[in-house]
Amino acid sequence: MTGGPGKAGLLVEGAAGIATLAGGVRRGSSQGEVATLESGTGSLALACWDGRILAVGQSDDVHCQISAAGYPVEGFAQLDAAGGFITPGLIDAHTHLVFAGTREAEWQMRAGGAGYLEVLAAGGGILATVAATRAASDEQLLTGARRRLAAMLANGTTTIEAKSGYALDTAGELRLLELTRQLGSEGPVQVVPTFLGAHAVPAEYRSRHDGTAAYVSSVIEEQLPAVARQRIAQFCDVFCERGVFDEHQSRRILLAARELGLAIRLHADELEPSGGAELAAEIGCCSADHLAAPSDAGIEAMARAAGAGTPVVATLLPATSWFLGKHHFAPARRLIDAGIPVALATDLNPGTSPTLSLPLVMSIACLELGLTPAETLAAVTINAAHSLGLGGRIGSIEPGKQADLVLWDVPTLEQIPYWLGGAPVRTVIKRGLKVFERAR
Numbered sequence: 273m274t275g276g277p278g279k280a281g282l283l284v285e286g287a288a289g290i291a292t293l294a295g296g297v298r299r300g301s302s303q304g305e306v307a308t309l310e311s312g313t314g315s316l317a318l319a320c321w322d323g324r325i326l327a328v329g330q331s332d333d334v335h336c337q338i339s340a341a342g343y344p345v346e347g348f349a350q351l352d353a354a355g356g357f358i359t360p361g362l363i364d365a366h367t368h369l370v371f372a373g374t375r376e377a378e379w380q381m382r383a384g385g386a387g388y389l390e391v392l393a394a395g396g397g398i399l400a401t402v403a404a405t406r407a408a409s410d411e412q413l414l415t416g417a418r419r420r421l422a423a424m425l426a427n428g429t430t431t432i433e434a435k436s437g438y439a440l441d442t443a444g445e446l447r448l449l450e451l452t453r454q455l456g457s458e459g460p461v462q463v464v465p466t467f468l469g470a471h472a473v474p475a476e477y478r479s480r481h482d483g484t485a486a487y488v489s490s491v492i493e494e495q496l497p498a499v500a501r502q503r504i505a506q507f508c509d510v511f512c513e514r515g516v517f518d519e520h521q522s523r524r525i526l527l528a529a530r531e532l533g534l535a536i537r538l539h540a541d542e543l544e545p546s547g548g549a550e551l552a553a554e555i556g557c558c559s560a561d562h563l564a565a566p567s568d569a570g571i572e573a574m575a576r577a578a579g580a581g582t583p584v585v586a587t588l589l590p591a592t593s594w595f596l597g598k599h600h601f602a603p604a605r606r607l608i609d610a611g612i613p614v615a616l617a618t619d620l621n622p623g624t625s626p627t628l629s630l631p632l633v634m635s636i637a638c639l640e641l642g643l644t645p646a647e648t649l650a651a652v653t654i655n656a657a658h659s660l661g662l663g664g665r666i667g668s669i670e671p672g673k674q675a676d677l678v679l680w681d682v683p684t685l686e687q688i689p690y691w692l693g694g695a696p697v698r699t700v701i702k703r704g705l706k707v708f709e710r711a712r
């Protein structure tokens with residue numbers, strides 16, 4: 273691992289500020305504490321060695337630490353931050369990365385009044401993407417996903433979670449997870465795979481009177497054991513929503529997944545209160561996602577879990593509410609005030625959120641969820657890392673952690689979401705390596 277040709281180290285100097293996010297998961301009043309170092313009168317430096325953060329702080333201190341520890345000065349490649357702001361690499365903890373086809377016609381039908389679940393019930397929506405994905409070759413799926421990963425990287429994203437869920441049969445779901453594994457191994461974006469066989473009931477089960485129950489059994493008895501045997505997913509997820517998979521079916525699937533060694537998360541209360549937040553708290557999901565319409569009891573259950581030291585991260589997806597044309601968004605302030613850690617993600621998918629930009633999601637969260645820029649930054653770094661069980665390795669700039677960094681073309685944290693859709697990324701570093709540089 274090198275920071276430049278023949279160098280194991282990387283030394284970044286000249287930043288206007290560095291939001292380190294040091295100090296663990298953020299919740300309640302700490303949601304907006306991003307632990308910023310400012311250049312002030314001196315200057316800042318950040319040193320990496322062998323893919324990890326070595327030291328961060330005032331330049332003189334960092335130089336002293338480097339030489340006191342015996343690292344050779346000539347072993348460091350130099351990077352001039354030229355007055356830009358530095359954050360940890362962004363983490364997108366909810367994406368549907370691998371799919372074929374687009375659904376702009378359905379988007380326009382919704383603009384004309386059609387409901388998201390009505391379109392699904394009529395065989396469109398998720399099922400349209402399932403048909404296109406089943407028909408696509410591995411190479412077609414990889415090409416589309418690689419293009420999307422490159423755009424995400426250019427927007428500052430260095431780690432994503434990626435769900436299956438557009439095949440809905442054992443062989444097809446394994447294929448999507450295998451392609452996901454391959455994409456992660458190609459890098460530079462790190463990919464955490466999630467099995468989402470319970471994304472919708474596929475067409476071949478819909479004509480049966482017991483279609484949903486029979487499909488749930490096939491997920492539990494066939495798909496999950498095959499996924500676990502191949503050790504090809506870290507998480508299992510379920511689309512828990514009235515009219516899709518109910519709370520009881522979701523509980524059975526997630527508990528079976530946990531028995532088989534997978535960690536669990538879920539799509540909860542996206543469209544209406546469906547018992548998702550309550551379930552996530554009851555069974556200890558790492559994350560409950562969407563939460564655009566949680567019940568009071570659900571918020572209280574998540575608050576109790578957080579208070580007891582077993583928080584379920586609330587991963588909010590405001591680009592989805594926006595693109596669905598909803599006029600109500602997740603009650604982010606209430607969740608924060610209740611002490612629940614809040615993360616933000618794109619929900620990248622061809623139906624409800626065709627965006628590759630976490631900075632855009634941060635902007636929407638400021639405008640529609642009422643978060644501050646600092647709260648949104650914690651949401652796409654340290655809290656997103658915790659929702660993926662990676663809080664000890666990524667999500668903050670602290671000695672020993674993976675050197676995943678974004679050097680922004682703006683001097684303040686506030687300007688990141690301020691430039692609406694502008695994504696002012698200059699350089700992205702993954703594991704100490706420069707992996708993206710914006711053409712000037």
Ligand code: NIG
Binds near residue numbers: 401511624
């Ligand atoms: O999180 N709601 C379920 N899954 C996705 C949408 C997937 C799709 O419409 O293709 C979501 O919004």
Ligand code: FE
Binds near residue numbers: 366368539
């Ligand atoms: Fe989703």
